Amino acid sequence: MNKFSLLACAVFIVGCGTPATYKDPQGRELVVSLDKVNIQDFATAGSQMLQSMVSSPSFSKGAPVLQLGTITNDTADNFDTSLLLSKLTVPLVNAGRVTLLDNEPAADPSARPKAEYVLKGKILEDRSNAGSTRQSSFVFQLTLVEVKRGVAVWTEEKIVTKQGTKNAVGF
Amino acid sequence: MKHLLPLLALGLLAGCSTVLETGDRIERGLTPPDAVNYATTRPEGGFTTQLNDARIGNKIELLAARKSKTDGGYTRVQFDLRNGSYLRQTINVSFEWLAADGTVTESQPNWIVTPLEPGALTTVTATALKASSAECRLRLITR
Structure with missing residues (x-):
């Protein structure tokens, strides 16, 4: 009986768990974490920000020259803020809607266009719980500043809120 | 032991x-399976639907699709959705843009979670990034 029980334990230990598989990063079977910003949160906030940004009058015509400013990560989670910015800059640059200035110095500085707009922002978090239910809200704030006048011409805030007792997979 | x-x-x-x-x-x-449903704007106005998840038809009503142009000449689309059921529903929406010849020009890389209270009406809006994007395909799933 002892041997049989040990064997049963071993089978369960070996057979337990789900093997790692590849998932569509744009799909709906991704891990939802309560204590961190997930990759799909950047995509959600980024795409909503993008839609709002292209609807602003500053982006109605031509391809304005854009410089990326500082995005402050004011959360406890350590991540690269370009995860958010790329969700805006990649579609905008590829669609020819902005001229994005590179951070590297130009070979011919005189040929480098001057920035018309600077995009800056902040990512914040708010956590609370009720009993075993935890809630995390991540606040994404972006502001587009017109360099010439030094005024904000577009600003947007998107909040991603997640609630539950443990991390999960899917929506 | x-x-x-x-x-x-x-x-x-x-x-x-x-x-x-x-x-x-x-x-x-x-x-029933969680299938993706589609609503696509038509060049002559209005929209066509492709319902793959029968459950959504009893819950979410697609009331209207409006198409307009921005000042820069880019296509903007608004879809009006209503939760016609007696329960709170969470729908997830995403957009794809099509050129006049039907080729896909843009695709939104994520789902936007949209909770809807019973009887609640919401308008989801999308603006094309490319001038060639003429028609919009709304993708919808219930969970």
């Missing part, structure tokens, strides 16, 4: 995610 080991095995079984996933699969087998 003799009684402890089977108990331990039982404990491992109860906490095992594989077993839970099997249960989830059975549950999904008993309910």
Whole structure:
């Protein structure tokens, strides 16, 4: 009986768990974490920000020259803020809607266009719980500043809120 | 010890995610699949729908689709959706843009979670980034 029980334990230990598989990063079977910003949160906030940004009058015509400013990560989670910015800059640059200035110095500085707009922002978090239910809200704030006048011409805030007792997979 | 080991095995079984996933699969087998539904604007106005998840037809009503142009000449589309059921529904929407010849020009890389209270009406808006984007395809799933 002892041997049989040990064997049963071993089978369960070996057979337990789900093997790692590849998932569509744009799909709906991704891990939802309560204590961190997930990759799909950047995509959600980024795409909503993008839609709002292209609807602003500053982006109605031509391809304005854009410089990326500082995005402050004011959360406890350590991540690269370009995860958010790329969700805006990649579609905008590829669609020819902005001229994005590179951070590297130009070979011919005189040929480098001057920035018309600077995009800056902040990512914040708010956590609370009720009993075993935890809630995390991540606040994404972006502001587009017109360099010439030094005024904000577009600003947007998107909040991603997640609630539950443990991390999960899917929506 | 003799009684402890089977108990331990039982404990491992109860906490095992594989077993839970099997249960989830059975549950999904008993309910209709979570299929993606589509609503596509037409050049002459209005929209066409492709309903792949029959459940959504009883819950979410697609009331209207409006198409306009921005000052820069880019296409903007608004879809009016209504939760016609007696329960709170969460729908997930995403957009794809099509050129006049039907080729896909842009695709939104994520789902936007949209909770809807019973009877609530919401308008989802999308603006094309490319001038060639003429028609919009709304993708909808219920969960």
